[in-house]
Amino acid sequence: MSKGGVSFPLTDIPFNLEPLDGADPDALLGRDGPRQRVINYLLEHGTGRFLISGYSGVGKTSLVRRILYELQALLAKPDERGRKTDLVVIELRAQALAGAEVISKRLLWHLKWMVEASELDLSKSHHTRLLEAYQGVATSAVEETVGSKRSLNPTIGINVPLKLELGAQESVEKTRKAVYLPYDIQSTLLELGQLISSITAVPRLSRVPLLRRLFTGSPARTPPWSWW
Amino acid sequence: MVVVVIDRIEDWDVMSSLANLFRAPNSIFLVVAPPQVQARWQTRRQAGHEDLPPFLDIYLTCLWDELPQLLERHIDLPAASPEALALFPKLTRYLTLMSTGIPSRCVELMEQRVEMGGDGEAMLKFDDKAVATIEFYSALHELLHLNEDEMLGSPLGAMAAADQDRCRRFVLTVARDIVARGSVPSQSPMSALGKIASGIRPRDHEAIVNRLLLVLLEAGLFVPSGKMLILSPQARQEVAKGREVLGTGIVPRFAEDPVIESASELNRTMMASAPAPPALHRQPIGPSPPRRCRRPMQP
Numbered sequence: 001m002s003k004g005g006v007s008f009p010l011t012d013i014p015f016n017l018e019p020l021d022g023a024d025p026d027a028l029l030g031r032d033g034p035r036q037r038v039i040n041y042l043l044e045h046g047t048g049r050f051l052i053s054g055y056s057g058v059g060k061t062s063l064v065r066r067i068l069y070e071l072q073a074l075l076a077k078p079d080e081r082g083r084k085t086d087l088v089v090i091e092l093r094a095q096a097l098a099g100a101e102v103i104s105k106r107l108l109w110h111l112k113w114m115v116e117a118s119e120l121d122l123s124k125s126h127h128t129r130l131l132e133a134y135q136g137v138a139t140s141a142v143e144e145t146v147g148s149k150r151s152l153n154p155t156i157g158i159n160v161p162l163k164l165e166l167g168a169q170e171s172v173e174k175t176r177k178a179v180y181l182p183y184d185i186q187s188t189l190l191e192l193g194q195l196i197s198s199i200t201a202v203p204r205l206s207r208v209p210l211l212r213r214l215f216t217g218s219p220a221r222t223p224p225w226s227w228w
Numbered sequence: 229m230v231v232v233v234i235d236r237i238e239d240w241d242v243m244s245s246l247a248n249l250f251r252a253p254n255s256i257f258l259v260v261a262p263p264q265v266q267a268r269w270q271t272r273r274q275a276g277h278e279d280l281p282p283f284l285d286i287y288l289t290c291l292w293d294e295l296p297q298l299l300e301r302h303i304d305l306p307a308a309s310p311e312a313l314a315l316f317p318k319l320t321r322y323l324t325l326m327s328t329g330i331p332s333r334c335v336e337l338m339e340q341r342v343e344m345g346g347d348g349e350a351m352l353k354f355d356d357k358a359v360a361t362i363e364f365y366s367a368l369h370e371l372l373h374l375n376e377d378e379m380l381g382s383p384l385g386a387m388a389a390a391d392q393d394r395c396r397r398f399v400l401t402v403a404r405d406i407v408a409r410g411s412v413p414s415q416s417p418m419s420a421l422g423k424i425a426s427g428i429r430p431r432d433h434e435a436i437v438n439r440l441l442l443v444l445l446e447a448g449l450f451v452p453s454g455k456m457l458i459l460s461p462q463a464r465q466e467v468a469k470g471r472e473v474l475g476t477g478i479v480p481r482f483a484e485d486p487v488i489e490s491a492s493e494l495n496r497t498m499m500a501s502a503p504a505p506p507a508l509h510r511q512p513i514g515p516s517p518p519r520r521c522r523r524p525m526q527p
Contacts, residue, residue: 005355006311007345008319009304015339017332029331030294034286041284042256046229049250049257049281053266054288055393057332060260063288064233067258075229091233100245103234107249186248193252196230 022065031063038067043074104188111195235260240268244279251281259283263390290329290393296320298331302338303352315359318366325369325404328397361470365404371447372403372440379439381432394430401425402437403444407467411458412450417441 020027028035034052041048054060068089075085090110094103232255237243243265250257266287272279291298299320305313327333343353354362377383380395387395405422406412412420417437430436441457444450450457459467 006315008312008352009307010350011304015335030291047254049283051259051283052286053261057330058288088230093235094237100242189248193249196255197252
């Protein structure tokens, strides 16, 4: 052992403690098997549910990002008929969002935003279906709570802060009331599932700007509601 | 194609309450969760509960064998000195033990040792005390690795991947904890476990800890002292050359003036509390130096 200790020269690859963005094909170590398994399954079946588990810091989020990146590249290639498939990613961070109720509301926000986004290249029938599903899930609850004295849709009960329209003192009480309004989360989740299925059925989903925004995991504009 | 990613579901109850969402036909869900959620799901599924629609189980193992590659990405080995090259395998074993196979933890540990050299180049720098620590814990990792199957009571390869990781991480964490403590009660070693080790306890964890202590005893790292097992004088000297368990902030503590008692009696007590202890073929406990730990490292 030398008196001054031992030094190792470093390469110029920076230390990265955050999840990888998925762009570098070689950055993810030792995950070829799971990555290929998920991609092959999705390409073969076009659908699927995957529970990706592992200890904290083992690379779960990095793997997901790599999978999405590769999937995007594969789908962007035209098939034998010259058609391309769009990939839309809705990414939710459950830890920050806490329970299922908040997750469902966040998901609703993403879907609502997608429906509203002009970039969606929908056929008329699909657009109608989406709007119907969306109205069943969201519109009435949001508009009725904020805009009028009509009762809240008991099926949804989205907690819209009324302070948008009321004075500060009053808003606290009203918002609190809204929190305790009936919220049938299971019905909401079923409807959200149907909505996702409807969107999935759209042959050409989005244009690139929409994809980019969704790919970052956050909507293009910040929701006005404080509880997001 | 719409892909819904739900990252960091930390709780089984949250996961199961989203069942109606997951039942959406023709949809794609990528759900990211810790092992305890996966374990709970598997347990309930095997018990016949259908809380969730079918999911493909993608378990990401800890990186036990790929950590050298991770290090080689960051360390410019062709430009390294002979001393650094000689230390590299030990550094790998040391980081494997300290990170317990978690790559981000390994990177974090390395990052803490980055210094700027005189020529402005970044380097990983370990002073003499740090090198001594690396050498000691590298030898400890090698000892644990050699006796892995015996300590766990069954071949590691026969376990599911998640169980393998849990057992390996548990053994490494417990060994690190008790060496850093310098002592452990021989009758109730579980009481000395740290929070992390307690959180990843596998089945038969008490038997595993007892077998681990036997390995440490027979290697001469620990010796009996009253109702405690304490670091042997030789091991204390080795540990004392280092400063702390690098990156953990743990400074090893040592019991004063160990009183060596009958090792065979202590052995019998521990073996009695350990179900089906394996036959261990190592050096008997005694004042001889811990051979395994003194053995020169393989390059």
